[in-house]
Amino acid sequence: MTGVISEKQEMRRRMRAARLAHWQALPDTHRALIFGRPPRIILPLIENAEIIGLYHAVPGEVPTANYAAHLLDMGKMIALPWTREHQGPMTFRVWTGSQETLVQGPWGTQPHAAMPEVVPDALFMPLVAFDSALNRLGQGGGHYDGWCAQHPATRRIGLGWTVQQVDAVPAEHHDMPLDAVITEQQVLLPVSERPLT
Template sequence: MTDKKKLRTDIRKRREEFVKSQLNGSVVSSGLPDSLKSLFRSANVVAGYVKLGSEVDPSDLISAAVDMGRTIALPCLIGRATDLVFRKWQPGDPMEQADFGFMQPLPSAEACNPDLILTPLVGFDRALNRLGQGAGYYDRAFAAFPDSLRIGIAWSIQECDGLMTDPWDMPLDAVLTEKEWITAPHSRIGA
């Protein structure tokens, strides 16, 4: 098994090349999986994100949640030394650029607790372990909101064989790629 830093570099390069070759940048070009529709219906607050670089663009998923009447939240960082806060957002609301370059709601937007978190990632495995950017923001958010369902959004080429995990890592409940909806027996939503 390779170290996480090298693995992140390798997957990011693979992801960049994959995205350049794609005509459609959506994981839901063939429609939203019924399982995810059901999860959206049971969630009051769905947390999404604004893609950065070659990450999967979750805007189609966010639009589907809006169409179902869900409240949308996006992650916010007040500074590099703080934890993620989720703030309410709706299409058209003003946004600002965070320290890491992603767009986020203004600090005046109301903070909220998500029922379901759509999370970007660098890599994942079939056991639903997630390899993030390496700063631990989502790991701490998952710990702060342990009851929130965690859905990874990724390209199929980001899948890895057995990721190394640390004691603080929390597995995802599912992963959505452009090819499939992936769950595991241990998942809180079932296999």
């Protein structure tokens, strides 16, 4: 096992625990209010996107239900990750916002297989950890990494809690940084796009 892989595994263990503890400490009413809509500074990344990828949050992850409702109101088409099996490749399928079109998949709730497969123009992604250089540490299965490598033009936006920020995410040559990270307290953009203070 290489040093980077070992570092990533240890960071995942530590940051999953921190993420879940933070989420569990939030009052239900607070959880329902935060992440109501994408911040204005993010709009240039999504305003021309016809199809926007989201995810169905599991405990600990940033909730996406409010984003989904807001994006549907904007006239955007929403797509959620879909996999046939745990180790299989990830694709995206249309989600209309109706719970009736969702089923239980290998990694949790996903659209029914009958829903059309699409390629999002912009993608809101869950994460385990991130750093100020917008490097993302995912769950370790490589599903998002593999999909993003095949669709490099899709804008990649991470959703996370502030407690998930670390000094540096161990990065390998194939890892692709995000275009932005949104937390409950701030929006991180690439250095070249950050407003002057």
